[in-house]
Amino acid sequence: MTHRILPAAMLPAVVLLAATLTGCGADPARPPAAGPAATTGAPVAGLDPPTAQEIPAVPLATATTPTTAPTTAPTAGSGPSGPDADGTGPQRRPADPPPVVLPPRQADAPSARQVVAAFRAAGLKATNPRDRSIECGPDGLGLGCSELVVTDGVAVYVFPDESSAGDIAEVWNEGAYRSGTVVLNYLETQTPPADRPRYEKVLAALP
8 A cells, every 4th residue: 555645735735635624524413512501590699680771571461351341230219119019000190089077066055065075064974085086077977067076975076057957957867866966976976765865955055
């Protein structure tokens, strides 16, 4: 085998070519040389952490808010009231009923209180007098009387005229006695039959 000796001027070129061929013929399967290991956990002393300008800003997802207008509940009492549970509409407070107007008694007729006072003056049982004239009106018995005073002994009715008094006396028959426009009712107080003539005598003596 014959060895050739290259001139000294060609040695640098040969060395450069050999280095190039060596790099191109490197094994592709060989993993590259490991670089510096990444650091995790606490920062290493002597290294400043990255500033805010060096950290790229990551956009945050913003939630979209619906633009529907909020609904406002109606205020109680604003506007007309709705129908009632039975569907009949709002209830209105009924107007006060008009006062009961009783027909006046005749000017020359005794009042019911005067009759009761005469009974008591005669010693008859006429205690605990109660004015129940309201029962003469349409909301009561509807008898059309002018005055009514009830005692523990007898009930005294005064009518506006003798015709009305006579009609009621006929209806009550033996349970009543009439003198002019005044009618005595014995049934309501259960006046004993033996005491009735005494009441009738006092009533007839009144002017």
